Structures are given as structure tokens and as C-alpha cells.
Amino acid sequence: xxxxxxxxxxxxxxxxxxxxxxxxxxxxxxxxxxxxxxxxxxxxxxxxxxxxxxxxxxxxxxxxxxxxxxxxxxxxxxxxxxxxxxxxxxxxxxxxxxxxxxxxxxxxxxxxxxxxxxxxxxxxxxxxxxxxxxxxxxxxxxxxxxxxxxxxxxxxxxxxxxxxxxxxxxxxxxxxxxxxxxxxxxxxxxxxxxxxxxxxxxxxxxxxxxxxxxxxxxxxxxxxxxxxxxxxxxxxxxxxxxxxxxxxxxxxxxxxxxxxxxxxxxxxxxxxxxxxxxxxxxxxxxxxxxxxxxxxxxxxxxxxxxxxxxxxxxxxxxxxxxxxxxxxxxxxxxxxxxxxxxxxxxxxxxxxxxxxxxxxxxxxxxxxxxxxxxxxxxxxxxxxxxxxxxxxxxxxxxxxxxxxxxxxxxxxxxxxxxxxxxxxxxxxxxxxxxxxxxxxxxxxxxxxxxxxxxxxxxxxxx
Amino acid sequence: xxxxxxxxxxxxxxxxxxxxxxxxxxxxxxxxxxxxxxxxxxxxxxxxxxxxxxxxxxxxxxxxxxxxxxxxxxxxxxxxxxxxxxxxxxxxxxxxxxxxxxxxxxxxxxxxxxxxxxxxxxxxxxxxxxxxxxxxxxxxxxxxxxxxxxxxxxxxxxxxxxxxxxxxxxxxxxxxxxxxxxxxxxxxxxxxxxxxxxxxxxxxxxxxxxxxxxxxxxxxxxxxxxxxxxxxxxxxxxxxxxxxxxxxxxxxxxxxxxxxxxxxxxxxxxxxxxxxxxxxxxxxxxxxxxxxxxxxxxxxxxxxxxxxxxxxxxxxxxxxxxxxxxxxxxxxxxxxxxxxxxxxxxxxxxxxxxxxxxxxxxxxxxxxxxxxxxxxxxxxxxxxxxxxxxxxxxxxxxxxxxxxxxxxxxxxxxxxxxxxxxxxxxxxxxxxxxxxxxxxxxxxxxxxxxxxxxxxxxxxxx
Numbered sequence: 001x002x003x004x005x006x007x008x009x010x011x012x013x014x015x016x017x018x019x020x021x022x023x024x025x026x027x028x029x030x031x032x033x034x035x036x037x038x039x040x041x042x043x044x045x046x047x048x049x050x051x052x053x054x055x056x057x058x059x060x061x062x063x064x065x066x067x068x069x070x071x072x073x074x075x076x077x078x079x080x081x082x083x084x085x086x087x088x089x090x091x092x093x094x095x096x097x098x099x100x101x102x103x104x105x106x107x108x109x110x111x112x113x114x115x116x117x118x119x120x121x122x123x124x125x126x127x128x129x130x131x132x133x134x135x136x137x138x139x140x141x142x143x144x145x146x147x148x149x150x151x152x153x154x155x156x157x158x159x160x161x162x163x164x165x166x167x168x169x170x171x172x173x174x175x176x177x178x179x180x181x182x183x184x185x186x187x188x189x190x191x192x193x194x195x196x197x198x199x200x201x202x203x204x205x206x207x208x209x210x211x212x213x214x215x216x217x218x219x220x221x222x223x224x225x226x227x228x229x230x231x232x233x234x235x236x237x238x239x240x241x242x243x244x245x246x247x248x249x250x251x252x253x254x255x256x257x258x259x260x261x262x263x264x265x266x267x268x269x270x271x272x273x274x275x276x277x278x279x280x281x282x283x284x285x286x287x288x289x290x291x292x293x294x295x296x297x298x299x300x301x302x303x304x305x306x307x308x309x310x311x312x313x314x315x316x317x318x319x320x321x322x323x324x325x326x327x328x329x330x331x332x333x334x335x336x337x338x339x340x341x342x343x344x345x346x347x348x349x350x351x352x353x354x355x356x357x358x359x360x361x362x363x364x365x366x367x368x369x370x371x372x373x374x375x376x377x378x379x380x381x382x383x384x385x386x387x388x389x390x391x392x393x394x395x396x397x398x399x400x401x402x403x404x405x406x407x408x409x410x411x412x413x414x415x416x417x418x419x420x421x422x423x424x425x426x427x428x429x430x431x432x433x434x435x436x437x438x439x440x441x442x443x444x445x446x447x448x449x450x451x452x453x454x455x456x457x458x459x460x461x462x
Numbered sequence: 463x464x465x466x467x468x469x470x471x472x473x474x475x476x477x478x479x480x481x482x483x484x485x486x487x488x489x490x491x492x493x494x495x496x497x498x499x500x501x502x503x504x505x506x507x508x509x510x511x512x513x514x515x516x517x518x519x520x521x522x523x524x525x526x527x528x529x530x531x532x533x534x535x536x537x538x539x540x541x542x543x544x545x546x547x548x549x550x551x552x553x554x555x556x557x558x559x560x561x562x563x564x565x566x567x568x569x570x571x572x573x574x575x576x577x578x579x580x581x582x583x584x585x586x587x588x589x590x591x592x593x594x595x596x597x598x599x600x601x602x603x604x605x606x607x608x609x610x611x612x613x614x615x616x617x618x619x620x621x622x623x624x625x626x627x628x629x630x631x632x633x634x635x636x637x638x639x640x641x642x643x644x645x646x647x648x649x650x651x652x653x654x655x656x657x658x659x660x661x662x663x664x665x666x667x668x669x670x671x672x673x674x675x676x677x678x679x680x681x682x683x684x685x686x687x688x689x690x691x692x693x694x695x696x697x698x699x700x701x702x703x704x705x706x707x708x709x710x711x712x713x714x715x716x717x718x719x720x721x722x723x724x725x726x727x728x729x730x731x732x733x734x735x736x737x738x739x740x741x742x743x744x745x746x747x748x749x750x751x752x753x754x755x756x757x758x759x760x761x762x763x764x765x766x767x768x769x770x771x772x773x774x775x776x777x778x779x780x781x782x783x784x785x786x787x788x789x790x791x792x793x794x795x796x797x798x799x800x801x802x803x804x805x806x807x808x809x810x811x812x813x814x815x816x817x818x819x820x821x822x823x824x825x826x827x828x829x830x831x832x833x834x835x836x837x838x839x840x841x842x843x844x845x846x847x848x849x850x851x852x853x854x855x856x857x858x859x860x861x862x863x864x865x866x867x868x869x870x871x872x873x874x875x876x877x878x879x880x881x882x883x884x885x886x887x888x889x890x891x892x893x894x895x896x897x898x899x900x901x902x903x904x905x906x907x908x909x910x911x912x913x914x915x916x917x918x919x920x921x922x923x924x
Contacts, residue, residue, distance in 0.1 A: 014656040015634045017626070018667030021655065026673070026690050036676065075659040081691070121676055128670075132629035133637060164479070167594040168792040172477045173635030175595060193483060194476040197537040205480030208590075210799035211488070213807050214498065214583055217918065228488050229543070239810060239919055268814065320792045329791035330630040330782045337672035345675045348701060352730065456679065457701055 013068045013093070014075070016129040021076070025086045027122035034341035035097075036121035037358050039113040040131055042139070043332040049424045050107040050434075051331070052146045052413060053114045054181045055138030057104060057403055059131045060392060063095045066127070095123055099392035099401070102361070105142070105184050105413030106387060107420055109373060109436045112361045113388065114139065121340060128335045136333040137174065138181040144300075144325040145185035146417065148318055150425050151300040154307045160315035162204045163190040164295060165323020178323050184409045186417075191317075199406055206233040206265045206293070206317075213238065219247050226251060226259045233263040233293055236278070241269055245278045249285045263291030263314065271296070272311035279312040293317060299326070300427055344449045348457075355442065356449040361387040370419045376439035475530045475555070476537070478591040483538070487548045489584035496803035497559075498583035499820050501575040502593055504601070505794040511886045512569040512896075513793070514608045514875060515576045516643045517600030519566065519865055521593050522854060525557045528589070557585055561854035561863070564823070567604070567646050567875030568849060569882055571835060571898045574823045575850065576601065583802060590797045598795040599636065603643035606762075606787040608879065610780050611648035612887050613762040616769045622777035624666045625652040626757060627785020640785050646871045648879075653779075661868055668695040668727045668755070668779075675700065681709050688713060688721045695725040695755055698740070703731055707740045711747045725753030725776065733758070734773035741774040755779060761788070762889055806911045810919075817904065818911040823849040832881045838901035 027033065042051055068076075068090045076082050076090070097119020108114055114135060117124045145163075152159045163182045166175040172194070179195035189204040190196060196203035207225055212235065215221035222234050234251075236244030248264055264282075266274050271294045282290050294306065295317030303316055320326060336354035337345050344356030358378035363370050363385045376382050391401030417425065424434055438446065489495065504513055530538075530552045538544050538552070559581020570576055576597060579586045607625075614621045625644045628637040634656070641657035651666040652658060658665035669687055674697065677683035684696050696713075698706030710726055726744075728736050733756045744752050756768065757779030765778055782788060798816035799807050806818030820840035825832050825847045838844050853863030879887065886896055900908065 014659055015628075015637075016655055017628055017653040018655050018658075018665045019653065019669055020667075022667060022691060022694075023669060023673050026687055027676075029690055030686050032676065036672075038672070072659070075655075079665070125670070125672060129629050130634065133631065133634060136630050137632045137636075166477075166479060167591050167797075168598050168795065169595065170599045170632035170636035170786070170791075171639050172592065172595060174599075174632035175477075177633050191479040191481065193478055193480050193537075196480075197476055197534070203480045203541070205482075205484060207481055207485060208587070209809055210498075210500070210587060211485045213799050213809060214489075214494065214802045224492050225488055228491055229484060232484075324632070324786075324791040326791050329632075329786040329788050333630065335629075337675050340676045347671055347675065 012062065013066055014072050015062075015133070016126060020126045020129060022081060024122040024126050025082055027125070028086055028089060029083075033120040033122065035118055036124045036337060037339035038117045038124045038128065038335050039338050039354060039359070040115040040117075040135060040333065040335045041113050041354075042108075042110055043334055043352070044110050045429075046328055046332075047429060048143055048147070048328065049426070049429060050109060050143070050420065051114075051139055052142040052185050052417070053102045053106045053108050053135075053139055054104050054142035054184055055135035055177070056101050056115065056391065058134045058138070058177065059115065060099070060397060060401055060403075062130050062134070063097075063099065063127060063392060063395070064397070066093070066095045068093055094395060095119065095127065096395040097123055097392070098390060098394065100358075100388045101391045102387045103389065103409070103412060104404075105409045106416050108361075108387070109434070111355065111436065112373060112375060113359055116338075116358060116388065118358065132333055132335050134177070136331050138177055139333075140325045140328070140331045141178045141181035141323070142185040142413075143331075144322055144328070145182035145187050146413070147300040147427060148303065148316075148322050149186035151303040151307070151427060152316055154304070159313065160188045160293075161186070162315065162317045163187050163192065163323065164317040164319040166192045168320040169323040175323070180406065182322065183406060184413050186410065186414060187318075201406065207235050209235065209238045209267075218244060219251070222247055222251050226255070226261055230259045231262045233265050233291075234261055235267060236264045237266055237268050237274075241266060241274050242277055242281065245281050248290075249281060249287060252285070252287060261290060263293050265293040265295060265317070267294075267296040271313070272306050272309040275306070275311040275313050291315060295319070297321065304427055344445055346446075346449050346453065348450065348453055355438070355446060357445055359388070359442070363387055365419070368419060369421055370434075371421070372435040372437065374437055374439050375442055377441045377445060380439055380441050382439060474524065475528055475588075476534050477524075477595070478588060482588045482591055484543060486584040486588050487544055489587070490548055490551060491545075495582040495584065497580055498586045498799060499801035500579045500586045500590065500797055501800050501816060501821070502577040502579075502597060502795065502797045503575050503816075504570075504572055505796055505814070506572050507891075508790055508794075509891060510605055510609070510790065511888070511891060512571060512605070512882065513576075513601055514604040514647050514879070515564045515568045515570050515597075515601055516566050516604035516646055517597040517639070518563050518577065518853065520596045520600070520639065521577065522561070522859060522863055522865075524592050524596070525559075525561065525589060525854060525857070526859070528555070528557045530555055556857060557581065557589065558857040559585055559854070560852060560856065562820075562850045563853045564849045565851065565871070565874060566866075567871045568878050570823075570849070571896070573817065573898065574835060574837060575821055578800075578820060578850065580820065594795055594797050596639070598793050600639055600643040601795075602787045602790070602793045603640045603785070604647040604875075605793075606784055606790070607644035607647035607649050608875070609762040609889060610765065610778075610784050613765040613769070613889060614778055616766070621775065622650045622755075623648070624777065624779045625649050625654065625785065626779040626781040628652075628654045630782040631785040637785070642868065644784065645868060646875050648872065648876060649780075663868065669697050671697065671700045671729075680706060681713070684709055684713050688717070688723055692721045693724045695727050695753075696723055697727045697729060699728055699730050699736075703728060703736050704739055704743065707743050710752075711743060711749060714747070714749060723752060725755050727755040727757060727779070729756075729758040733775070734768050734771040737768070737773040737775050753777060757781070759783065766889055806907055808908075808911050808915065810912065810915055817900070817908060819907055821850070821904070825849055827881070830881060831883055832896075833883070834897040834899065836899055836901050837904055839903045839907060842901055842903055844901060
């Protein structure tokens, strides 16, 4: 299949696990079409103090456009599992449910719904896989990127952070959505040109070692590149880093005012030491405006270490470790049935439990600092700021669900993150002092649901 | 942008890092259009004894269809970095190079080229990002999946391994290409319906806890589901695992020959102990044909542990840890300039070096066991099986580059993997006894190139 056709393949409704379709047929056949409530949440964090919710927009786009093409129905018909009458019914299938969600760029915590789906049970079930896939991934990247941005912001200096991760992210689509998520989280730019085009994210880039190596000399390469791009950033570590810095300085001498490169990039070696030495050489030459950009295996811990060593670095290119969330390449996300036909539902398991019924999460403040989240039942009046909004009603977006410009989501994230207690925004995990509690009504519902479930099970046990 | 349009976005040529395009313009302006050789290889392994090459097909599809749409050119024109004449030149751009590659499903080792591109330098440079992105990801997943399959094959029993990873893989495209890579590596089926459709991979699935919970009783859910799918696999751990097994047995009693479920699935708890207990209950009821499928946080190590404990498990559903290659969510891949205008090139760095010039990798055997790879210069006569084939010539696929059915790639992988020494296919790293050596001619080229480079650098140093 040619490359473009693959991306065009009309398989959106088939972006799901097979069991969602077999369960959908079972619900259809059993006439089970009462509304179900499903919560999408993360069970626990590892090496993260908070999550930054992300991926809702792609989730809503999926729900809006969800339908079974003739090609998809033809494929299902070949599977020997689906009745003709069911496939006929699928031909007119659309998502008709309500969706409640926290806005993208909102910090959230374990057990808090990032999204709730209220829809006829088969519909709500079918969309599990795609919603989990997209929201888990983007939330994971936004959460990681937020840590990288925090690490780079020590001393309130705004050091540029750029996403350089495309080459080792998990396919081109991951590189697109990952660039989006990182930008919402506060990353300033991406090297991914397609993401720049699709999402209007500033694009950035310097030059590669191969460009230097293809030229007869490093100086020749610097000269040619800066002649074309007078405000470029020169990569100085191809052969000998400080030798490269000296050549950049010679080039400035040579070209005078015609060329004024913006910076140099260090991509290997002891970046802190090399940054100090490079800064000294540049400053001695009067080139105090030339910035130092660092890259090469960076993540939030390495950035913190560099800045702890006072490395005079003005910007970071962060690749693989942010783009794959390398220390935690998946979140422990879940999409759980919390209610059916007006009755709260839950799973009885210490490890994998869930909170029954529809919910609201209310964020409470001490002055301007967020100090506590209350997970409440849906209609409770609790003081504070409710996080869940109705973003879709009857399968159509509400005003709250209207796509927002990425810059607005980025500002929202920045404002919401700045409300978190400082210790939460530090890299180290530990007692964050942030409380997530259940409201009394939610506690009561939990107890009632658990007891009812235990009674049913006892009745059923032979 | 609606969901489908996003997948259809004609941005294939923009799936690249910005610096590839700025370097391309620089090469164009400098008139540098001599052929370059770039190698795509992995620098080192961590917790892997071999890699399974994968992703070539998508790389070739990309190269074949690479072009700049009007929309892409319009976007670039807005960037204030590109000259009109260059954008005009891009409008007719196509990839005209040669590509050499090892067939998908071939085990490879560090420093060995998985792919070599020989093309005018700007072209070869532009495609770096996409080729690295696709081949790194698919090779990583195939390599991980191969270990999972090996772990499940203890005692030469063919236990089914299914990919259940879609929900936490990095976006839908990662779930598609990941399912493909895992299937090539020997995984038997996927839960991902779209991947089943696109790649003709067998699809599989059972039922979810939510289906059980939505019914008034577990037995009611089992009854309804197995009535519709008489050969289904029942998920027994929603409330109490052995209780669930007993209900499945009661159901078989109740329905007689009408329903003969294929198996039960365990998704939580001590899977080895529960499998032993479940097997005992099933066997006592005369249901020796009913299989036991295990899932829930599995990877190759957990599978090995389960089978070390003789757990009577007939199949594994493996999700997140395989689908994200969780213990190593990126490979240390590189795409390095090895030659330009007929001259070998390399980077002088202990950490990040590369082998100069074009190459061939020759696999040598002791009987039927592969024992040694020789990385040779391109035209050497060395006894053994050469791994690199010319898959593209002048931008067109050769016969070797023709797309092969996935089943053929899967058989190729199986055959090539079976040639590896047993200790390489074990999970533990360690002295594998597998040699990767340079031919004398390659050693000599390496020395000559290094010396020439050092002379140039000395000459250039002030």
C-alpha cells in the first residue's frame, strides 16, 4: 500500500480492539442500550508528581467522525463473527453520547477522571481503545515535557526548550501528536516540520554533523552555512568542541557585521564544562550575545544537573527521552465502567478498583495556590473550581468542547501549573503535600455500591 | 482539523526535521550534489542480544512517494528561510537514490548497517528523519516481540502470543506499525482490528471486565456471551478468579454440546498459581481441552517466570510492555555520513564513530548455526551469506525491494532466528559468543580514513 494511502486508510472505526466489536454485537443482540458511564483515569504515578491532561481534541475528533466505511464493514463481514443484521446496524452507527472532560493542559492526579463518557453502553465501550490510546500518549508526553520545561526554568530564566525527538518517536503520528503535547506543556518549538505545519508550532533547527563532514573543512562548512543563514546556530562539536568555538569566533571576525550568528550548539562531551569554556571564549571575543544551545541525550534530570553546575546554557534541544517519555513510556491508564442504566458500578479489587458513578473534581485553593482536589459526585455543591466540563452532548461538541487554539491551551497549562505548590513542580517525587480526597457523598456512594456488589456476589456463589 | 483529514494531511515530505531542509537548501545553493553514502545502524544494545530488522517497507514507500505538495511548499514559503528558486526546485523534487538494506525479519547486530542510502547528498540527508523514525521504531518492537515469542516457546510448545498493546501504544499509527512488526517477529495475532485489516494479521480478543460488570451477574454475562460466541474465551477474574472458573464449568454442564468455549482468561493475581488451580478444576470436570490464556502486565521476563513455575498456560496476551518496548523505548540508532563524492567519511569520536564507505555484511555459519558476521567493504569476496541487498536503484524499487507478504517476512524471521546460537535467543544478556568483526579491507579503510581526517584537522588548526 503506498505511503499516503496508508495514512488515508479509512479505518477510523476499526482503530479498536476486536473485543470491543464483539461486545458491541453482544450488547446489540441482548438489547442492552442503556447509558453507561466510563471514566478514563490514571491509577498511579511513578516518577511524576502530577499529570498534564492532553489529547482530548483528537479524542473528540475521533468521536465526531466515527463511522464504519463499506471497506470496514466488508472486512468485518469476512471475520465470521458478525451477523449481517449487526453489520447493517453498524452501517448507520454514530457516537451519540455525552463527554465530560478536563481541559487540555490541566494538571490532574491519580483516580481523577480526565474524561467521562456517558453513552449507550456499546458505543461507550467501542471507543475505549482509541480514547485510551490518544489520551494516554499525549498526557504522558505533556507530563514529561512539563518536567523538562520546569527543569529549564531554574532562577526564572526563560531558557528555550525545543523538541528534537521525531527521529526516535514511535512513528510519524507519534511525532506529530507528541510535538503538539509538548508545545501545550510549554516546550517552545519543534524540529518536526509537519507538526509545525499542522499545528502552527514554531519550528527550529540548526545543522548536522554530516553537513560539516561533507565539506572539506569545518570552517568551510561554517562559512557556507552562515552565508546562507546569517542568524544560524553553528554545531561546533564535530571534531573538537573548543576548536569549533574558536572557528565560529574567527568567522565573526572575518565577516564583520554581515553575519551575526545567533548561537552555537554543543551535542556531546561534558556539556557543563564545555558550556563554561565556550562562554569564556565567546565573551573574551566580545561575543556576549551569542547563545549556547545544548543537546544530546537530555532529559529533565540532565538539565537540572547542568543548571546546578551553573552551565551558561541558553537553550536545550531535547529529543528521545522526552519524545518517548523514556523513563515511563506508558501511563497506568484505565477506562472503567462506573455506571450502567442509572446504577453505579465498580470492580471489587484492591489493585484495580474504580470510583462508582458520575463525578466532578473540584480544585480548592489557599490564596492562589492549589492545595486540594475533591473527587465528588456529579451534582454536589463544593466550593472551589470544578475541573470537568461537558465537552460533547448527544455526540455533538458543546461550546466548551470547541477546538481551542494551541496557544490558548498552552497558556491555560502555564497558568494552571503555576498554581501548583512549588514542591510538586520539583523533579523529585515525595510527599507533595497535595491532597486528593473523596467528598462525603462520594465516600457514601462507594460504600453503598461495594456492599450491594458483595451481596450480589454472595447470592451468586453456589 | 477533522480526524480523517489529519491522517490524510499531505505532509509526507515535511515529516522531517527542519535542519534537513535548511541543509538541503545549503547543498542546493553550494552546488553540492555528489552522491553521499549514509548508514542507518544501531550503536549498541541494552538488554537485547540481537535486533530484528524491521520497517524497511514503510521506508521504501516513503522514498517512492516523497514529494512536496503545493500546501507543503506554501508552508515553507512562509518560513522566511527558503529562497523562491529553491522552492521551485523542491516542487519537482523526488528521491533518485539507491538503497541497500537487510530484509525485514533479519537479525542484526550493533554497527551493522540495517540500511544504506546512496544518493545526492541533499536527498540522502532529507530522508534521514523519516527513515530513522520508522526503522528505529519497528526494529525496536520486532526485537522486543521476538524475545516475548522466544520466552513463550519454552520446551518447543507453541503457545499463542497475541498483541494486546493498542491502547497504550504511542498513537494509532504506532499501534498499526507495532502490530506489523510484532507479527513479523512471530507474534500470532493482534487485538488491533485496523492492523488486521491493513496487514492481514489474524485478529483476536476475548471480553472485558466491563461486560461482566454491566450484567446483573457473572453467570448471566457468561451465558449471553457464549450463546453468541460458542467458541469464546471467558474472562474469569472480574470478581473471584476460581469462582469464575467454576461458573465457566457450570456453564459447560448447563449447555452441553451447544456451547464449547475455547478457553478462559486470567488477567490479575498470581497467574501461575491461578493457572495451576484453574487447570485442576477444569481437568477434574473433564474439560481438558479448554485453554488457559494469561494477560496483565506481561513481558518476556514474566512469561519466563510463569513457565519456570510450570504454569499450564496455553497463550499470552501481551500489551503495553511489548507495544512500547517498555524497558527500552528507543534504540540508540544513527544515520551517519560514510562517504561523499567517492571519498569515505567518518566522525572522529570514541563514542559516536562510524565505519567509512559502502559496506556488505556477511554472515558466516558453522554447520547450520550462524557464528560470525563480517562487516566488509562493499565489493569484497567473503565466504558466507551477504545480508545487504539492493532494494532501490535510481529511486525505483528493484526486485529485491518489492513488497513481500507479511507471512513471507514472518517465515524469513523465523528461519533466520532459528540459525542463531541458542544463548543469543535466551533472555539474559552476557557473552553471547557471537562475533561481529571487520574484514581486513574494512580495517584498512578505517585506518586510512582516520589518518586522512587527522591530517586535515591538524592542517586546519590555527
